[in-house]
Amino acid sequence: MNHFFTSIYFIFLSSFAISQSSDSLVLRKIYDHYLTNSKCYSNLEVLTSKIGARLSGSPQAEEAVQWAKKAMYAAGADTVILQPCMVPHWVRGQKEKCLITSTKLKSSNTLKCTALGSSVGTGIKGVKGEIIEVHSFADLDDLGEKIIKGKIIFYNVFFDQTKITTGHAYGETVKYRARGASYAAKYGAIGCVVRSMTSLADDEPHTGNMVYDTAISKRKIPAVALSYKAADLLHENLLKDLTLQMYLETHCQTLPDAPSYNVVGQINGTEKPNEFVIAGGHLDSWDLGQGAHDDGAGVVQCIEILAALKQLGIKPRHGIRAVAFMNEENGLAGGIAYAKFAAEKNEKHLAALEADAGGYAPRGFFVDTTKGLYNQVIKWKSLFHPYYIDRFQIDGGGADISGLEKMGVPCIGFEPDTQRYFDIHHTAADTFDKINKRELELSGAAIASLIYLLDRYY
């Protein structure tokens, strides 16, 4: 190496070191902001405890839209955009009933259950029939219409506890919630019950969306989830009496689509105002709890990015947006609308991040390889090491940004610790008291830090 190149090399090295060191100071300030001065926790308290559950189409969802707009301006947004979208409007109606009775055992038990989102209701008459317990779609193929017709299918499929990431266990079982009813209807079943998608052996039923997949069956039968303990009880009773009768009564229905909005809070870019780095969560939630972890947490973490930038005097090169997407839970209308608006307005999106895995302690990021994003992000690993962000894995973003992903926008999914998420996911127990303030703030700071680095260098 000659002297000229040596000098260039060291100049390069030292400017790299200086920029890393000044970036590490900025990250420290972002963390200090989130840990001592942020509104993440108090914002989430309002969203969850004052507004509460906010399923698409509900008055609470609209209240949440107005709240988000105000919260974004309060955080320091230069502008807040409401992006209209039409959302499905499913309502649960009266509390569900699920009874099992056995003449053989002379027993009668009430099972804790919840109708699955998008399901048709049974109405006041309910449905009644014998139950067939299955453990896979293949079981239904084996049994066939002769046996299944007129019965209620019970998908008794457990989470695989050996999966280290709980999302992997969820990924394996959620198909029974999503398409179990259509698959059962295909063989003439009159109802569908599924074991809740959880690893926690408690009595909270987990709702979540289902779809009537017309490619499988044109018949729509009612679908409910049983709590983990209720599914255990049903299984135990079926071992003793295969002719057990189940009575199901649900009053849910789908009303006409309703108008709603994504809420987009923006800090204007100083160099490239029509290029954007965005981070979002979804504003809607299921109707049972308060949508605290799913996904109030993601929303307040992302809104706080605006406050952190403003209060720290960071003027971003590109437009920075915090997006509160509407209708992630049962339709993705908001995510689709966001991508459509971006295309129409010819907005360039450098990168999009989604935070929708609960407000737990941070672990890392799932990063797209599109346009070299992963190779860029992994260079910042050492900046995140002091903050216990250790995992940079190649993977996609999230549901709300999947529209952008299809348009070629590099996407990131934020990864908090997953162990407790499916304990409360889509249940009445997803409430503000399950939030740990520091976990919420640390994850928010991790997201804001990555957005800062992307704006500056990507």
Place this chain on the structure above:
Amino acid sequence: MNHFFTSIYFIFLSSFAISQSSDSLVLRKIYDHYLTNSKCYSNLEVLTSKIGARLSGSPQAEEAVQWAKKAMYAAGADTVILQPCMVPHWVRGQKEKCLITSTKLKSSNTLKCTALGSSVGTGIKGVKGEIIEVHSFADLDDLGEKIIKGKIIFYNVFFDQTKITTGHAYGETVKYRARGASYAAKYGAIGCVVRSMTSLADDEPHTGNMVYDTAISKRKIPAVALSYKAADLLHENLLKDLTLQMYLETHCQTLPDAPSYNVVGQINGTEKPNEFVIAGGHLDSWDLGQGAHDDGAGVVQCIEILAALKQLGIKPRHGIRAVAFMNEENGLAGGIAYAKFAAEKNEKHLAALEADAGGYAPRGFFVDTTKGLYNQVIKWKSLFHPYYIDRFQIDGGGADISGLEKMGVPCIGFEPDTQRYFDIHHTAADTFDKINKRELELSGAAIASLIYLLDRYY
């Protein structure tokens, strides 16, 4: 490189790869055991909900000794050793009282408080006096005896929320709990109250040990901790009335030392039976809660190592011990006794691990550099990567194994996530319902995996 060396090199590489691959299979089996077949959670339920709080010298601590012995045999221990030790026997007595009254404000408030472990009591007469709020020992030096004499000192020192690891915030403030009373007594104070060592703004007072440091003062004055909210209230009232009076009444006392035991469950070594790899937690707990995270979790995680080895048919080369240490909280008599027995019996300890930071999700290990331990452990990093164990940091072990550490035994501290630990640490809220089953099991599996590797290769 000539052909001979190339071959040697590749033989080396491929044998390394084979051993890593067979080790990764063993780790997978250990994890499967912990996640599907272990007694961690049910053992902890018995220890916390049936036996409950178990401060050294209490009947519950002795019950816990007998329980641990049984649980270790049930797990498959070849032998269980009870190592006798004399432990301090401090008792809380009747519930504490802390009242503040202000003639100026015409107000009277009851503050939630708890006597600090090892403190003398005020007895039925209580102590009463004006309060001086301080924020450091230096504040006391500045104020001096003239101002402090006859008063009650209030250490109003907050956790530093910007610390990423909560233990660092604890480390900075715990000195006021430990030696605040002696430092106040040095200047003639009649009582000492401290803000609880926590970042959670709730109403649970946190106990914990204090010492009368005769190098600072020979006088023993009563010491209590106020809940976070009580400390806030006191501070606010002092802003309005500096002549506020506090009445403190505590009934704690120190009885004569009592006999107790470490419980040591052992699987015999097949090759080197007098050499040991050990992992332990402490069996005693504070008297307010159930000692679930501190440290029932560590105890059950380590006992399960014996079960995992037995059930997976792993015959260790060295003796493997799960140690339930006695008296970590207020004396370390068990840790000292263990080291003494090891020295007397000339037992060689290859490595010792302590699990005493709560039953939360695993993050990593703090590893000694003694005898090349860190350099060895870091080679296994990739084996742990699938299990979200990412942090291998150079540091020491834990309090119970500090005696061994002084004897030159390489030590390891297990590091779970720390964010929620000081929310419940040493309070009535450290109960079984705060335990997440999967977090407990995943951390147990991480510990067992490292013990397996140490036995095989270190």
